[in-house]
Amino acid sequence: MIDRTKAGHKKAGHSKAGHKKAGHSKAGHSKAGREGLDRIELDSLGEVSVPAEALYGAQTQRALNNFQFSQRQMPAAFLQHLARIKYACARANAELGVLSTTKADAICAAALRLAAGECADQFPVDVFQSGSGTSTNMNMNEVISHLALCPPNGVVPVELHPNDDVNRSQSSNDVIPTCLQVSAVQAIEGDLLPKLRSLINIVGIRASGFADIIKTGRTHLMDAMPLSLQQELETWQFQLTECEQRLEQMLPRLKALPLGGTAVGTGVNSPPGFSRVVVTQLNLLEGSDFSVVANRASRMAAQDASLECSSTLRSLAVVMIKLSNDLRWMSSGPLGGLAEIQLTALQPGSSIMPGKVNPVLLEAVGMIAVEVIGNDMTVAVAAQSGNFQLNVMLPLIVTKLLDGIGLLSRACEALATTVNGFSINYDRLETVLHRNPILVTGLNEVVGYSVAASIAKQAYAENRPIIDVAVEVTGLDRAELERRLDPRFLAYPHGR
Numbered sequence: 001m002i003d004r005t006k007a008g009h010k011k012a013g014h015s016k017a018g019h020k021k022a023g024h025s026k027a028g029h030s031k032a033g034r035e036g037l038d039r040i041e042l043d044s045l046g047e048v049s050v051p052a053e054a055l056y057g058a059q060t061q062r063a064l065n066n067f068q069f070s071q072r073q074m075p076a077a078f079l080q081h082l083a084r085i086k087y088a089c090a091r092a093n094a095e096l097g098v099l100s101t102t103k104a105d106a107i108c109a110a111a112l113r114l115a116a117g118e119c120a121d122q123f124p125v126d127v128f129q130s131g132s133g134t135s136t137n138m139n140m141n142e143v144i145s146h147l148a149l150c151p152p153n154g155v156v157p158v159e160l161h162p163n164d165d166v167n168r169s170q171s172s173n174d175v176i177p178t179c180l181q182v183s184a185v186q187a188i189e190g191d192l193l194p195k196l197r198s199l200i201n202i203v204g205i206r207a208s209g210f211a212d213i214i215k216t217g218r219t220h221l222m223d224a225m226p227l228s229l230q231q232e233l234e235t236w237q238f239q240l241t242e243c244e245q246r247l248e249q250m251l252p253r254l255k256a257l258p259l260g261g262t263a264v265g266t267g268v269n270s271p272p273g274f275s276r277v278v279v280t281q282l283n284l285l286e287g288s289d290f291s292v293v294a295n296r297a298s299r300m301a302a303q304d305a306s307l308e309c310s311s312t313l314r315s316l317a318v319v320m321i322k323l324s325n326d327l328r329w330m331s332s333g334p335l336g337g338l339a340e341i342q343l344t345a346l347q348p349g350s351s352i353m354p355g356k357v358n359p360v361l362l363e364a365v366g367m368i369a370v371e372v373i374g375n376d377m378t379v380a381v382a383a384q385s386g387n388f389q390l391n392v393m394l395p396l397i398v399t400k401l402l403d404g405i406g407l408l409s410r411a412c413e414a415l416a417t418t419v420n421g422f423s424i425n426y427d428r429l430e431t432v433l434h435r436n437p438i439l440v441t442g443l444n445e446v447v448g449y450s451v452a453a454s455i456a457k458q459a460y461a462e463n464r465p466i467i468d469v470a471v472e473v474t475g476l477d478r479a480e481l482e483r484r485l486d487p488r489f490l491a492y493p494h495g496r
Contacts, residue, residue, distance in 0.1 A: 265297025
């Protein structure tokens with residue numbers, strides 16, 4: 001919401017002297033401006049007509065005029081972290097003596113409002129814009145400068161220039177990649193990792209109660225040697241834990257920021273020590289442990305850290321597809337499928353078949369995972385567009401990374417709900433298990449592969465239990481055969 005009174009709007013948009021000095025508007029307004037429909041602003045290319053109530057200025061309006069490719073704006077979380085970066089830059093500039101305390105305080109006050117989610121509708125620039133994200137950076141600079149002219153009651157307005165003051169010691173080329181990394185880190189640490197750990201914990205808790213539940217294993221989707229349901233779920237848990245580890249191991253590289261590199265990584269137009277001071281300020285605000293990357297140009301010219309992050313997300317997506325498909329197969333039926341488990345019924349599954357219930361959450365998780373895999377391909381191709389000193393597909397990388405992190409976070413919750421809620425069809429497991437001809441593998445050491453294979457074929461052809469056929473064919477003691485063919489023994493051949 002824009003919190004702008006009539007008087008406040010006059011300060012922000014209609015002060016002739018104030019805007020001219022700040023580099024925003026031409027002295028006086030067009031006819032439409034006088035009617036309240038728009039105002040005329042100036043930038044280095046000349047005059048631009050801007051909606052009268054807009055908090056942004058000429059460069060944002062040019063972006064709106066030029067980039068009308070989609071209805072997709074930059075992610076809200078990215079914009080909020082961008083506002084925090086502006087806060088940190090203002091504090092660093094003041095500390096290093098290149099910006100007055102008065103201006104720094106005004107920037108910080110406005111930035112904190114934006115970081116809290118205020119004025120979200122003032123950032124309308126399309127994702128498909130300048131590859132450096134310059135339009136979004138200037139959008140932020142312009143909104144902050146306008147907010148400083150219409151502060152809350154009792155606060156003195158401050159005139160700010162969007163470039164000279166708000167963007168001091170910065171370039172879009174270092175600010176946007178920095179914000180990309182900061183927003184991705186905070187989304188992973190604040191959302192994805194906690195939900196992934198919760199999923200891992202729930203899988204582990206359920207697995208711990210399934211040690212004595214033996215089921216038919218499957219390879220190539222065909223009946224194979226038995227294992228416990230605990231062993232099956234512990235495999236999922238291990239896969240998810242390794243995904244967690246990959247994310248954690250990647251984070252230090254994603255936390256190494258290029259802020260202070262300005263245009264090409266050299267730090268031109270920034271004071272000595274700016275990178276160190278601004279990252280310290282950012283950590284105080286974000287509550288994190290970001291660092292300055294050893295080579296600032298590397299995070300501007302290339303997007304290797306973002307690509308690594310994306311590939312790590314892809315790995316988690318692939319694991320989620322495996323888990324979802326396993327659960328769908330296990331619950332298939334209920335008469336014509338495996339029917340080993342029963343999922344919680346969430347909604348009617350068919351518009352024509354009464355009583356049908358489908359694994360809808362798992363299907364949604366599968367689609368999410370496919371989307372994330374597609375996002376990774378987009379990031380991989382976009383990361384190749386680092387020509388010389390700048391990657392020029394930064395806004396696209398931002399949206400794909402943050403979209404994937406958010407989707408996977410929700411998918412973790414859906415999988416946790418599914419795993420926590422399924423029930424076991426014990427009778428079905430037992431019936432299938434004891435008729436599984438592959439149990440004969442337990443006799444290999446006694447009768448050999450060929451004899452064991454003939455027993456399996458006969459048992460399957462005659463639809464008889466393996467033990468009965470084995471007694472007839474081998475002449476071995478039934479008790480010894482029962483021991484060797486016991487599914488529990490075969491699931492834990494070396495003990496638990």
